[in-house]
Amino acid sequence: xxxxxxxxxxxxxxxxxxxxxxxxxxxxxxxxxxxxxxxxxxxxxxxxxxxxxxxxxxxxxxxxxxxxxxxxxxxxxxxxxxxxxxxxxxxxxxxxxxxxxxxxxxxxxxxxxxxxxxxxxxxxxxxxxxxxxxxxxxxxxxxxxxxxxxxxxxxxxxxxxxxxxxxxxxxxxxxxxxxxxxxxxxxxxxxxxxxxxxxxxxxxxxxxx
Amino acid sequence: xxxxxxxxxxxxxxxxxxxxxxxxxxxxxxxxxxxxxxxxxxxxxxxxxxxxxxxxxxxxxxxxxxxxxxxxxxxxxxxxxxxxxxxxxxxxxxxxxxxxxxxxxxxxxxxxxxxxxxxxxxxxxxxxxxxxxxxxxxxxxxxxxxxxxxxxxxxxxxxxxxxxxxxxxxxxxxxxxxxxxxxxxxxxxxxxxxxxxxxxxxxxxxxxx
DNA sequence: ATTATCTATAGATCTATAGATAATGC
DNA sequence: ATTATCTATAGATCTATAGATAATGC
Numbered sequence: 001x002x003x004x005x006x007x008x009x010x011x012x013x014x015x016x017x018x019x020x021x022x023x024x025x026x027x028x029x030x031x032x033x034x035x036x037x038x039x040x041x042x043x044x045x046x047x048x049x050x051x052x053x054x055x056x057x058x059x060x061x062x063x064x065x066x067x068x069x070x071x072x073x074x075x076x077x078x079x080x081x082x083x084x085x086x087x088x089x090x091x092x093x094x095x096x097x098x099x100x101x102x103x104x105x106x107x108x109x110x111x112x113x114x115x116x117x118x119x120x121x122x123x124x125x126x127x128x129x130x131x132x133x134x135x136x137x138x139x140x141x142x143x144x145x146x147x148x149x150x151x152x153x154x155x156x157x158x159x160x161x162x163x164x165x166x167x168x169x170x171x172x173x174x175x176x177x178x179x180x181x182x183x184x185x186x187x188x189x190x191x192x193x194x195x196x197x198x199x200x201x202x203x204x205x206x207x208x209x
Numbered sequence: 210x211x212x213x214x215x216x217x218x219x220x221x222x223x224x225x226x227x228x229x230x231x232x233x234x235x236x237x238x239x240x241x242x243x244x245x246x247x248x249x250x251x252x253x254x255x256x257x258x259x260x261x262x263x264x265x266x267x268x269x270x271x272x273x274x275x276x277x278x279x280x281x282x283x284x285x286x287x288x289x290x291x292x293x294x295x296x297x298x299x300x301x302x303x304x305x306x307x308x309x310x311x312x313x314x315x316x317x318x319x320x321x322x323x324x325x326x327x328x329x330x331x332x333x334x335x336x337x338x339x340x341x342x343x344x345x346x347x348x349x350x351x352x353x354x355x356x357x358x359x360x361x362x363x364x365x366x367x368x369x370x371x372x373x374x375x376x377x378x379x380x381x382x383x384x385x386x387x388x389x390x391x392x393x394x395x396x397x398x399x400x401x402x403x404x405x406x407x408x409x410x411x412x413x414x415x416x417x418x
Numbered sequence: 419a420t421t422a423t424c425t426a427t428a429g430a431t432c433t434a435t436a437g438a439t440a441a442t443g444c
Numbered sequence: 445a446t447t448a449t450c451t452a453t454a455g456a457t458c459t460a461t462a463g464a465t466a467a468t469g470c
Binding site (some may be wrong): 057105 | 431432433434435436
């Protein structure tokens, strides 16, 4: 009886864990492009295998189902967004207006990863419940970073005191107004540059906090 | 040679225009439920035909492709949202705080049509370019209603003067913060009632306008 | 005769796997 | 011997249409 390993909750017969990690990276890199261009459902597992550089048979040694690939993709995207936001937070802590700095850096991450964030909005519902739950947890964790910033600025007196609930919603609003730049880009980019967008939205958000 | 008619840009051989309208309604009613439950790609044309009460052969007398059905569905949803928002605007014009009234009514429409709005976010990208364009135009038109309200309130002096560009972005923000209640419902509804949400977001929006 | 509807299926996929083959290490 | 990879295909769809049938109106 073979012992079954699992990396990130995805079972595999392959023994070499480093190889699994490498193949997963290859799969993600190939799939993310195809999903952005064609969407999840119109992309075939064969296309992904070919783009990743191995056969359809090998692909299925590293994942158990097509949905597993979508999960790997969503997880990788969130990891990159989170890394960007965390860095921004550390860098911004000392600045003149730390909240404006964090918003700015976060919006720039959204601008860079526009297609990727849009993909998550469109395809999260195609994930089986188990994976969907994990992806939504990622979303909450990223919003949590904004909560920390707000909480710190309030306790240091740099922002007026507001209720916990109100602060939580402001954190979600910042998240979503960043995403808005990705899913309304078809309209917004015709009227505003990213810099315009950041400036106007920062005014909007700081207006009442 | 048969002359080909077209209702809403969808060609059909059926002569009786009322019948076409009725069948389109049946198709939309059947499809909207199935799409919400299963998504567009996992729903089959056979399921739609069965739920609509006729055969797969008849279905294809009224549409030319599965994408046509998605378009009819998206268009019907936007029509209902727009109706709700227009009514709200007329009703709210006289009130104490007209902007707060409009926001409230719009957010209630979003609450009622939560699943439908979410569907549009998820499946718009599955439409062929021609239909997608029309759906995005609907979105712009609904946002335009908020622009009118803002413009009116500014010119009557009920709101402070802000630039046209700034006002346009605020209109988009109102749209999107309504949608946010639908696509973050899995989180928000655990922490806030609709009424909480409306109250806090109204504060947030009015804070700086 | 004309219009609308249905049945049956062509034709074209696509996911996932079984079994064969190649590569690696003892 | 063990591990990783590949080829070939089973099996299960699904969209869209052709051609037959039923219903309606003159």
